[in-house]
Amino acid sequence: MKEDVKAFELSLCRPVYNCSRRDFLKQSALAAAVVAVSSMIPSTSFAGFAAPKDDGLKWNKAPCRFCGTGCGTLIAVKNGKAVAVKGDPNALVNKGLLCVKGYHTIETLYGKDRLKKALVRKNGKMVEVELEEALDLIATKMKDTINKHGKNAIAMYGSGQWAINDGYAAAKFFKGGLGCNNLEANARLCMASAVVGFLTSFGLDEPMGCYDDLDVGDVFILWGNNMSEMHPVLFSRILENKRKNPNVKIIDLTTRYTRTSQNSDKVIYFKPQSDLAIANGILRLILKNKWEDRGFIEQHVLFKEGKTNIGYGLEEHFTFEEQAKTIDIERFKKHLEPYTPEYVEKISGVSTQDLEYLASLYGNPKYNVVSLWCMGMNQHTRGTWINNLVHNIHLLTGKISKPGNHPFSLTGQPSACGTVREVGTLAHKLPHGVVMNPEHRALAAKIWNVPVENIDSKPGLHTVAMFRAIDRGEIKFLWVQCTNPMITMPKLKRYRNGLRRKDNFIVVSDIYPTPTTEEADVILPAAMWIEREGFFGNSERRTQHHYKLVDPPGDAISDMDQIIRVARKMGYGKLFPYPDETMPRDLYEEYRQFHEGHGHDMAPYSELIKRPGVRWPFISGKEVLWRYNEKYDPTCKKGSRFDFYGNPKSDNRAHVWFRPYEVAPESPDKEYPFWLCTGRVLEHWHSGSMTRRVPDLHRAMPNAYCELHPEDAQRLNIQDGEFIQLVSRRGKIKLKAYVDFRARPTKGHVFVPFFDEALKINELTLDAYCPLSKQPDYKKCAVRIERI
């Protein structure tokens, strides 16, 4: 302390002010005062100044491990460990901002029970083995299963958190090598409705606009998504737009009052499933009030109708075949006639005024409108239909493919776009196109250098069908990577029993023990994202690359490496003819060829390593921000103004589908009077296997709970924080009821987040799905509340 004072006095007395004696006394007084102050703030210390030195941190860019926003982060590594994160100020996505999960990504690497060694079930117990032994066992089991039961008795279930190179290795191995199309990913449970919505409306997947629309939009209409908790940085971007342009309006169309609602200009509650009616009501009003863009419709739109009364996928061998018919605008208007504001109010609870208000926001040519949605519209038994309907609204008003006008389907996972949708790790897909199309198979065979006969033309089983087949004993081998189906499958008990059958073999690659690894016969330790070189693709078509920044623990290797090593053991080594050190780069460059010339060109590796991501289409060195618009997209025909080149059979027109309102498969009734909606909270990612092991995130949100409306709680005599039992036709669960904690559901509605593996809410949900997309509905089933 004394040294502090001395140093300070000396520093004050440097001959800058030509210190006089009087000054010196004053300075001493000052110094004395400072000493007094210093003693009041004990930690202040001015001693020990040192020369500048390197803090030993090496910063590198990486995309965030979590949601589909795809924030750019910078990760600091010191002594082989990740020690700090910050938002990358050069990343256009987030401009340096992250959310609480993003700031804690690096801690997910260091949970104490991280899987470091391979484990094999021997005599009912999991025993640590050498990685090589585990991989040998997997290869042997796969070979045996194929020999004994045929190639369709095996299946792989991957993830929208797979890096692009993981998914590509899986696709090439399964579809090009083994000839098996039973390759699915958890994005089927997340984005399938959006995918089929895009494909049926535009012929090509993925949004046509980008995040730039968030900066220039005037009206943001959120269709059943809690953007403030689920895409926080994007919501902050909208708020920033609003801060600069106070006339910006955010409309929250919702079944719960959430943080998003708190920050919106208007909250409109609707009854579950009635979004179909609302959208049709808006379409009818737009056409009735002549707010449609007639020129745009005449040039760029084709009206279609499809099969109605299409079921819910509940039957064991449910199939669906679309019956599409081209119609004209008059017939389309006739279909919409029943959806008067009064009828829509009856079904949805949305007042006629509010419906007319929504329609006017879309119809007013002065407003740039962005519709935003995620799981509310996708995890829906008519998910494809509601996606089509919102696309319809934007197509009829011409508010599409131009800045600030966008039916924006937000993606949930960091690489559901990049890996599952673009690489095509789904039962019917190839990296370009589908297995059913001979031209697409020929292209795949050429790039993969395999005989075209290898690629099976019959699609494999989609996720729910796949797990049903496992339960029936038809699929005998399953390899799960990077996902936790024993938390996330709807009607969980059935599918858990399926995995527990004695006559099947389950391999699980993961980083921590989960309820899924519990059911495994072999557990492989996986490397996390920055423990290997990889690529992610986010919601705005941006592909981001990251190097390997730290070593994985123990025997852990990346999912891609696991697949390649097993493939080599099974004799498919020539599918991966590149040196291991450059395999990620070489596989990416090979994969890129699939997308050349189809309006999906991807940036070369050399660009990706330099920049915090590059959007596709990447044509002649430039990103295409707005697809299908001649002004921004070079794939469009000259003079076309808008060219929906995904629909060549429809004269390059986008499809406007008539899709009716149809009820949910299980609505509340006397015995089960509440809607059950499941979902997420800000602090946790999916099933919590990563985020619950981060102290700050776990402590902020330690357990799942049931949200109740205060009036329902009062009526049922339930106190805030009291334990209750939720019962559905499929299961029951005991958990705490909270009133007005994070969000408030509407009356007759409960909400339970699914991040807590001790409270498996999916034991109560129903495995009904959208017949077109095969995506299950996690937002609607019927439960009753019991006091205990």
Add this chain to the structure above:
Amino acid sequence: MQRCFPQLLSIFTVLTFFTFPFLTAEARTQYEYERLRTYEGAPPTIPHEVNKNLEQTNCMACHSQGGYSERFQAVAPRTPHPEFTMCLQCHVPKRKAQLFRGNSFPHWQNRSHPPQKTLSSAPPMIPHPKQYRQNCMTCHYGPAAVKQVQHPERKMCVQCHVWAKPKGKLQVNEE
């Protein structure tokens, strides 16, 4: 007299500071500062409860200007980044002490590097990142200061103090 004016001003400032209702026990210490941040640069966790009523705590009521909070018996620091209004997007409270599983990530403590400067009498370089720290006074002046500055009357901090390293510059891992 003119030459002494800066010193007079600083004495005056210090004297007012001296008489400011300053509460030692509640001032932010280096220890407290580090305790709320998992690593240097992490967004601090919230050391007090957030209203359970739909968590509609008006953070800015205390954190836009900072000051003493009767309710929490502590000094609220001023936010260095008031342009962000979704506070709970990055800052979360602690609702439970017990962990789900252990984690070996070392929590930030005992900041090891002292302020850096090239000459013994030079203004020290800023050792922390620039992001979201545009307003120096939030941490360097006032009762919630972590490291009290002795010349708060000089407004243009960056005129003399530079960042120890060019932050935010992309380092590409050359392999």
